[in-house]
Amino acid sequence: MHETYKISSVSKNGSSLLVDWNDGEKSTYNFLWLRDNCPSGVHPTARERTFNLLTVTENIHPKSYEINPEGMLEIEWSEGDHISKYDSKWLRHNCYTLKNKESYKSPYTLWDNSMQNSFEKITIDYEEIISGDEGLKKWLEQLHYLGISLVKNAPTEKDSGFDLLKNISHHRETFFKTPFQVIDIPNPNNSAYTAKDLRNHIDLPYYEIAPGYQFLHCLINEAAGGQSIAVDGFRVALYLKENFNDYFNILLNTPVKFVNRDYTANTIRVMHAPLITLDRNNDFNDIRFSAAYMGVMDCSPDKMDKFYIAYRKLLELLHDEKFEINFRLEPGDIYSFNNRRVLHGRKEYDPNSGERHLQGYYIDRDEIIGRLNFLNKVNP
Amino acid sequence: MHETYKISSVSKNGSSLLVDWNDGEKSTYNFLWLRDNCPSGVHPTARERTFNLLTVTENIHPKSYEINPEGMLEIEWSEGDHISKYDSKWLRHNCYTLKNKESYKSPYTLWDNSMQNSFEKITIDYEEIISGDEGLKKWLEQLHYLGISLVKNAPTEKDSGFDLLKNISHHRETFFKTPFQVIDIPNPNNSAYTAKDLRNHIDLPYYEIAPGYQFLHCLINEAAGGQSIAVDGFRVALYLKENFNDYFNILLNTPVKFVNRDYTANTIRVMHAPLITLDRNNDFNDIRFSAAYMGVMDCSPDKMDKFYIAYRKLLELLHDEKFEINFRLEPGDIYSFNNRRVLHGRKEYDPNSGERHLQGYYIDRDEIIGRLNFLNKVNP
Numbered sequence: 001m002h003e004t005y006k007i008s009s010v011s012k013n014g015s016s017l018l019v020d021w022n023d024g025e026k027s028t029y030n031f032l033w034l035r036d037n038c039p040s041g042v043h044p045t046a047r048e049r050t051f052n053l054l055t056v057t058e059n060i061h062p063k064s065y066e067i068n069p070e071g072m073l074e075i076e077w078s079e080g081d082h083i084s085k086y087d088s089k090w091l092r093h094n095c096y097t098l099k100n101k102e103s104y105k106s107p108y109t110l111w112d113n114s115m116q117n118s119f120e121k122i123t124i125d126y127e128e129i130i131s132g133d134e135g136l137k138k139w140l141e142q143l144h145y146l147g148i149s150l151v152k153n154a155p156t157e158k159d160s161g162f163d164l165l166k167n168i169s170h171h172r173e174t175f176f177k178t179p180f181q182v183i184d185i186p187n188p189n190n191s192a193y194t195a196k197d198l199r200n201h202i203d204l205p206y207y208e209i210a211p212g213y214q215f216l217h218c219l220i221n222e223a224a225g226g227q228s229i230a231v232d233g234f235r236v237a238l239y240l241k242e243n244f245n246d247y248f249n250i251l252l253n254t255p256v257k258f259v260n261r262d263y264t265a266n267t268i269r270v271m272h273a274p275l276i277t278l279d280r281n282n283d284f285n286d287i288r289f290s291a292a293y294m295g296v297m298d299c300s301p302d303k304m305d306k307f308y309i310a311y312r313k314l315l316e317l318l319h320d321e322k323f324e325i326n327f328r329l330e331p332g333d334i335y336s337f338n339n340r341r342v343l344h345g346r347k348e349y350d351p352n353s354g355e356r357h358l359q360g361y362y363i364d365r366d367e368i369i370g371r372l373n374f375l376n377k378v379n380p
Numbered sequence: 381m382h383e384t385y386k387i388s389s390v391s392k393n394g395s396s397l398l399v400d401w402n403d404g405e406k407s408t409y410n411f412l413w414l415r416d417n418c419p420s421g422v423h424p425t426a427r428e429r430t431f432n433l434l435t436v437t438e439n440i441h442p443k444s445y446e447i448n449p450e451g452m453l454e455i456e457w458s459e460g461d462h463i464s465k466y467d468s469k470w471l472r473h474n475c476y477t478l479k480n481k482e483s484y485k486s487p488y489t490l491w492d493n494s495m496q497n498s499f500e501k502i503t504i505d506y507e508e509i510i511s512g513d514e515g516l517k518k519w520l521e522q523l524h525y526l527g528i529s530l531v532k533n534a535p536t537e538k539d540s541g542f543d544l545l546k547n548i549s550h551h552r553e554t555f556f557k558t559p560f561q562v563i564d565i566p567n568p569n570n571s572a573y574t575a576k577d578l579r580n581h582i583d584l585p586y587y588e589i590a591p592g593y594q595f596l597h598c599l600i601n602e603a604a605g606g607q608s609i610a611v612d613g614f615r616v617a618l619y620l621k622e623n624f625n626d627y628f629n630i631l632l633n634t635p636v637k638f639v640n641r642d643y644t645a646n647t648i649r650v651m652h653a654p655l656i657t658l659d660r661n662n663d664f665n666d667i668r669f670s671a672a673y674m675g676v677m678d679c680s681p682d683k684m685d686k687f688y689i690a691y692r693k694l695l696e697l698l699h700d701e702k703f704e705i706n707f708r709l710e711p712g713d714i715y716s717f718n719n720r721r722v723l724h725g726r727k728e729y730d731p732n733s734g735e736r737h738l739q740g741y742y743i744d745r746d747e748i749i750g751r752l753n754f755l756n757k758v759n760p
Binding site: 030058189255292298371 | 434480574660688
């Protein structure tokens with residue numbers, strides 16, 4: 001049963017109303033905040049705020065207020081000849097006093113090489129995903145919480161990745177086109193298009209925001225070698241923070257230059273951003289790491305010595321086997337991962353030993369989280 | 381004639397080489413930095429760094445160094461049996477000591493309503509753009525420096541905006557599809573799809589990164605009303621900074637919640653970010669403003685009173701006629717603007733007075749800047 005809270009009393013307190021709840025909690029509601037969120041000011045289908053805050057001054061205040069017989073907070077405003085009615089459940093849900101008392105819980109479960117023995121946690125069957133919302137939700141949870149998922153037994157027809165991914169949303173287009181083809185080609189514009197080994201990296205670090213998720217759909221894998229590698233960059237960043245805090249702080253505070261001059265695109269991409277960023281909760285936001293695309297570092301000379309030592313340490317940890325898992329992609333696998341958290345790599349393969357063909361797709365992180373919010377009926 | 385610099389002398393200085401130039405400048409080059417940027421460690425076509433920094437320790441240093449007869453800095457390393465040769469021109473261009481002495485110059489030219497009398501600065505003919513790189517460059521410069529451009533005399537066939545935009549790059553897809561149709565529809569999922577006035581806003585503020593540029597291609601405009609409005613949000617932010625610095629700082633430091641629950645998409649999008657953000661040079665980065673999509677504010681109760689006063693002031697300035705320009709879109713116009721800088725709005729129109737049909741496109745900011753870098757032969 002959903003717990004219901006009732007308002008015990010309301011009083012004025014400077015520029016806010018102070019609400020006492022029947023369970024002892026207290027909330028403050030700023031006058032402009034209240035007026036701005038009056039339920040009457042929302043478009044019925046577009047669900048947008050239609051109320052224009054400029055129709056009132058910053059001095060607006062309740063001329064009178066009361067708890068009406070339905071238990072709603074009813075306010076008659078000093079301006080605009082307007083009465084607002086707020087449901088107590090809505091007030092409680094949106095109480096910013098209480099929201100700001102809650103401690104932050106990270107959605108991320110970090111992992112290291114012990115995941116090698118728990119592949120079932122990051123594996124899901126294609127049929128399970130397309131058979132309904134429960135399967136889709138499970139997959140999106142693997143992607144959002146663990147940052148990695150291996151979809152098994154997908155079709156192996158060309159471009160059939162679209163059939164699965166459209167269950168999430170549209171894709172993120174890039175100059176590599178969609179899907180991009182991971183095969184061995186002459187004069188490659190990217191070393192992914194060779195048979196060489198690829199050290200652990202994220203894709204497209206020279207974009208203002210690199211694609212949120214990457215999907216590598218294995219169609220054919222008859223070549224010897226080419227084992228895939230994955231590392232949880234957030235786990236490595238935590239290790240760095242706990243064991244080399246100075247280095248962690250240097251990397252957090254030093255924008256790095258990434259450059260792309262793809263010879264097939266008439267474009268020169270340059271982006272400065274730190275290798276590790278945090279979000280507003282000080283949780284991990286991005287690992288932006290690709291030695292291949294790091295431009296010539298141009299931070300201040302005072303910082304360069306420290307930066308390079310810290311950078312080399314991060315590079316070392318990101319290739320430390322205590323954090324790496326590895327696996328061989330089979331035809332019908334769709335290797336899916338948070339491209340701004342999980343670094344991917346691969347071992348060299350022998351292009352003469354058999355064909356190897358992956359097709360790649362990107363989808364932004366907004367789409368993964370937004371779809372999961374919808375399936376979880378999140379009330380933001 | 382390109383000025384050439386010569387190295388006068390080189391000496392060791394702790395973990396760096398100290399270079400004296402013939403014009404009196406001095407540069408320091410960190411050992412790891414030098415080793416990491418050895419020209420031999422780059423893939424010939426992919427232009428990626430192939431050198432692996434983990435093949436050397438953090439203690440690597442020059443066993444010997446000299447200026448060779450070609451004027452190059454030649455280093456024999458203490459590890460790896462390797463000799464590196466650096467062109468002096470390259471060393472000078474990439475000298476981070478000198479780079480960090482240069483003061484930052486903003487690429488942005490800010491504007492207010494006086495632009496109303498200088499429309500030629502932000503106008504360009506369609507033919508000029510498609511006739512060659514000079515026209516394209518001029519258009520991209522309007523977009524990048526001024527944040528706004530009115531393309532005149534474009535074709536008015538449906539979807540013909542693609543013909544122009546492909547000169548830049550691929551587009552940024554969203555759930556509105558591409559192109560999206562700005563017309564009056566029943567049960568709109570967005571108030572843009574009504575005939576009502578739209579207050580100044582940016583599009584899609586609930587995305588982690590809202591689309592960088594928006595292109596509104598006018599196919600038909602026979603309706604009375606519907607005047608377009610534009611405001612340089614960076615100009616307004618500067619005014620706020622200069623005249624209401626406390627408010628400016630509050631807005632800079634308070635993440636705001638944006639929410640989208642489009643009823644046509646099975647997604648709930650929630651994003652927290654400040655209304656104004658700066659870049660690493662303290663230049664303006666983003667104005668993220670849409671009253672329509674602002675969720676119920678949830679900052680800390682200590683900040684709420686101040687936030688709402690500052691927010692209302694920004695709202696006021698963003699609709700102050702001293703900053704607004706306005707114009708009527710004609711068929712064949714492509715109204716193009718930096719969606720994370722320039723706010724757009726429109727006046728109400730009468731849907732019974734005639735047809736009005738715009739088609740909209742988005743392209744990310746990376747693509748505008750990257751293409752301009754290419755046309756300007758930028759050497760990053």
